Amino acid sequence: MPTIAFTKGHGTGNDFVIVADPDGELDLRDEQVAAMCDRNFGIGADGLLRVVRSSAIAEGAATLAEEPDAEWFMDYRNADGSKAQMCGNGTRVFAKYLLESGLAQLPAGSTLPIGTRAGVRDLTASANGFQVDLGRWKLSGDDPLVRARGLDVARPALGIDVGNPHVVVALSSVAELEALDLSVIPILDPVLPEGANVEFVVPSDPLVQDGIGQIRMRVFERGVGETLSCGTGTAAAALAVRHWAGALAPHHWRVEVPGGTLAVRMFPTQDGEHVALSGPAQLVYTGQISLAD
Known part of the structure; x- marks a missing residue:
C-alpha cells in the first residue's frame, strides 16, 4: 500500500x-x-x-x-x-x-x-x-422548490452562482432552522443536472446592526452532506438576503454558521460586482x- x-x-x-x-x-x-x-x-x-x-x-x-x-x-x-x-x-x-x-x-x-x-x-x-x-457572482436562474426533512411544505429557493452552484432558502425562525434534519439530502424540484449546495437562512431581527447585515445559516453541500460551514454558501446566503431585502440593504454581512462566524463583503469592480469572504x-x-x- x-x-x-x-x-x-x-x-x-x-x-x-x-x-x-x-x-x-x-x-x-x-x-x-x-x-x-x-x-x-x-x-x-x-x-x-x-x-x-x-x-x-x-x-x-x-x-x-x-x-x-x-x-x-x-x-x-x-x-x-x-x-x-x-x-x-x-x-x-x-x-x-x-x-x-x-x-x-x-x-x-x-x-x-x-x-x-x-x-x-x-x-x-x-x-x-x-x-x-x-x-463575480450572478443569479443563476435556477430557482427550484426545496423539500427538506423538518419543513412542513416545499419552500422556494433563489439560485446563486459564485463559481459553484447554490440555492438559498429563507426560513421564518431560528426554531425552524434548528428543526431541519440535514442527515437526509434535500430534494430540488426541478432537479438541477449538476446539483447544488443548499443553504437555509434566517435573517436576524433587526436585520441590520451598525450598518452590517446579520443572518444565520445551515448548509447541505453536494457530495458531502451537512457541514459546519461553507464559504461560498455563506456568500450565496448573504447575496440572496440582500437581494430579497432590496436596494437599501447593506454590502457588508456577518453570517453565523454552526462552526463560527464569517464576514461577506460586496464591492464594485470594472468587470462587475464581486463578493469577498473573510474568516x-x-x-x-x-x-x-x-x-x-
Whole structure:
C-alpha cells in the first residue's frame, strides 16, 4: 500500500485533508479520496485539497493564462471523491498551508493568487485570517422548490452562482432552522443536472446592526452532506438576503454558521460586482496514511 503524508486543517469547522503534490505525481482515485475523508475509517474531512503547481495539472493551463503569477492550484475534491469548482473556506486553509510550509509568501499589503476550477482567486491577509475575492457572482436562474426533512411544505429557493452552484432558502425562525434534519439530502424540484449546495437562512431581527447585515445559516453541500460551514454558501446566503431585502440593504454581512462566524463583503469592480469572504483558517495536525492500491 502506498503511504502519503497529509495535513488536517479547517475553516470555521469546514475541515479538509491537505495533500502536497507539487509536481502532480499523485493520481488519486475517487474511492481513495473518499476513504481518506471517511470519518469512521479514514482521517475524516468534508473534502480534500491537493496542493499542486498550476504548471503540473492540465486544468492549470487556464489558471496561468489568466494570471501567470498563480503558481499554485487548489485541486479540490468533495468527500465522495468528486471534483468541485471551488471552496471558499478551502481557499483560506489552502493559503494557510502554503504560508506555513514555506511554499508561498504573503507580505503585508500583497495578494496571493491561487488557481481553482472556477478561475483564479486572490487572497489577502485579514484581521481574522484571510479574505478571498470570490469574483463575480450572478443569479443563476435556477430557482427550484426545496423539500427538506423538518419543513412542513416545499419552500422556494433563489439560485446563486459564485463559481459553484447554490440555492438559498429563507426560513421564518431560528426554531425552524434548528428543526431541519440535514442527515437526509434535500430534494430540488426541478432537479438541477449538476446539483447544488443548499443553504437555509434566517435573517436576524433587526436585520441590520451598525450598518452590517446579520443572518444565520445551515448548509447541505453536494457530495458531502451537512457541514459546519461553507464559504461560498455563506456568500450565496448573504447575496440572496440582500437581494430579497432590496436596494437599501447593506454590502457588508456577518453570517453565523454552526462552526463560527464569517464576514461577506460586496464591492464594485470594472468587470462587475464581486463578493469577498473573510474568516479564520487553522492547521490542526500532520500524519501519514496508507492507501489501498
